Amino acid sequence: MRTSASGDGFVRLPEPAEIETFWADGVVVLRGVLDPAFVLAMDPAVEMLLDQPEMADLSGLGDALAHDGQPVLADSTTTRGRFVSGVDHWRIHPEFAAFARESAVPAIVGTLLRTTKLNLWEDSVLVKEPGTRERTAWHQDLSYFHVTGRQLCTTWIPLDPTDATSGAMRFARGSHRASDVYRPNLFVSTMAIPGTEGEEVPDIDALAAAGEVEIVQYDLGPGDISVHHAGTLHAAGANTTSDRRRRAISIRYCGDDARYHFRPGAPRKAHHARVAEGDLLDGPDCPVVWRASA
Numbered sequence: 561m562r563t564s565a566s567g568d569g570f571v572r573l574p575e576p577a578e579i580e581t582f583w584a585d586g587v588v589v590l591r592g593v594l595d596p597a598f599v600l601a602m603d604p605a606v607e608m609l610l611d612q613p614e615m616a617d618l619s620g621l622g623d624a625l626a627h628d629g630q631p632v633l634a635d636s637t638t639t640r641g642r643f644v645s646g647v648d649h650w651r652i653h654p655e656f657a658a659f660a661r662e663s664a665v666p667a668i669v670g671t672l673l674r675t676t677k678l679n680l681w682e683d684s685v686l687v688k689e690p691g692t693r694e695r696t697a698w699h700q701d702l703s704y705f706h707v708t709g710r711q712l713c714t715t716w717i718p719l720d721p722t723d724a725t726s727g728a729m730r731f732a733r734g735s736h737r738a739s740d741v742y743r744p745n746l747f748v749s750t751m752a753i754p755g756t757e758g759e760e761v762p763d764i765d766a767l768a769a770a771g772e773v774e775i776v777q778y779d780l781g782p783g784d785i786s787v788h789h790a791g792t793l794h795a796a797g798a799n800t801t802s803d804r805r806r807r808a809i810s811i812r813y814c815g816d817d818a819r820y821h822f823r824p825g826a827p828r829k830a831h832h833a834r835v836a837e838g839d840l841l842d843g844p845d846c847p848v849v850w851r852a853s854a
Contacts, residue, residue, distance in 0.1 A: 569598030570664035571783070574672045582672050582713075586736030586792035589778045589785070593668055594717070596783035603719060605655040606807055609685055615646040622694045622748040630751050633695035635798035641689030643748070648829070650683045659683075660811050665715060665785070666850035672787055673711045675815030678850040679841040681705065681712075682829075688727045688799040688806040694748040696796035698732070698764045701812065703744035703756075705790060706822045706832060707841065711815025712790035716780075719807040723779040726806045727799040729786065732764050733774045736791035744826055755825030764793055813849075814841055 565571050572593050574582075582588040609615055619642050626632045649656040659665070660683045670678040688694075701714050722728045742761045743752040752760060767773040778786060788794060790812070799806050820839045822832070831845035842848055 565595035565598070566664070568662060568664045569594045570667070571595055573668060579672055579674070582787060582789070585733045585776070587731040587733070587776065587786060587788040587794075588672070589780065590668065590787065592783050593785055594664060594783050596781070598663070599717060599719060599782045602655065602659060602809060605653060606685055606687070606719060606809070609646060609649065610644060610687065612646070614649065614652065615644045615685070618643040618645055618748050619692060619694050621746065625746065625749050625751065630749055632749050633697055634693040634748070635695065635800060636693070638693045638798055638800050639691030639802075641692035641799060643688050643692045643694045645684060645686045647682050647684045649685060650680065656683055656809075659809065661847065661849045665717070665811060666813065668785065669713060669715060669787065669813045670815070670850040670852060673713060673813070673815040675711050676852045677816060677848050679814045679818060679846045680849045681707065681812040681814050681841070681846060683809065683811045686808050686810060690799055690801050690803055690805060692727065692799040695798050696727075696747055697745050697750050698761050698793050698795040699745055699747065700742055700761075700791055700793055702741055702790040703758075703823070704826050705812070706820055706826065706828060707814060707818050708821035709814060709818040711817050713787050713813055714790060715811045715813070716786045716788075717809045717811070718780045718784065719782060719809070720805050721779070721781045722806050722808070724777055724797060726801050726804050727796045728777055728779060729794050729796045730775050730777045731788055732793040733776050735773070735793040736789035738791070741791070741823075753825055757824050761793065764795070814846070
């Protein structure tokens with residue numbers, strides 16, 4: 561077994577206690593599982609993306625929603641940084657394909673999910689610049705996925721030291737254990753995506769204030785990974801700092817029990833026209849990126 565940093569960024573696999581924490585809490589922080597230099601080598605690729613058409617300006621969406629009178633989550637004390645995000649960069653850019661498919665990340669996640677194989681669902685880049693007002697609304701990633709199963713997760717791999725002041729994520733501990741799949745929202749607003757089905761996401765902050773939900777938040781740095789279950793409710797604050805960015809590569813993976821399951825109203829990918837309800841994910845659009853060794 562590898563025990564030190566290597567060309568794919570590997571430092572270590574999750575410990576048994578970390579695996580138990582993931583399944584019990586719906587989120588775990590894996591400290592120092594990747595070589596920080598390997599993660600930071602993605603800096604040029606992330607910077608290259610920022611003004612590309614594949615990136616969405618969610619701060620602009622917030623402005624548009626506010627203009628239309630829709631509820632927008634924003635911190636009025638900040639200045640005017642951008643909140644930009646994009647998905648499926650691995651399909652276009654070799655650097656992101658290698659990071660999601662050939663790095664140590666799939667082995668780390670496959671071990672955590674207790675799966676014999678791991679499929680790539682999608683990757684994304686999320687950037688909150690200094691002074692970004694927009695907060696990320698409470699949501700579940702599963703609400704946006706056209707997939708069902710329990711071995712489903714999202715990694716969050718920071719390129720910058722991240723804490724509460726710069727917009728570190730917050731998680732409702734244990735929320736993945738419920739069977740509820742809530743309506744997906746517009747990220748910077750509690751407004752649900754039109755045409756979606758299910759219950760609205762509950763007011764997690766109010767439930768936490770009443771002692772009914774426990775919220776956890778973690779400081780992270782390059783080399784750390786947070787991994788949360790696709791059913792875990794999570795959110796993030798504004799970046800209230802004046803000089804620190806919050807950049808991360810987020811990758812979603814699925815394990816053995818994942819099957820296609822189409823959710824009305826949630827955005828679809830082009831390849832979904834070629835698959836059917838209940839199909840396995842295996843194929844070039846959701847490739848197998850890791851298999852457990854015998």
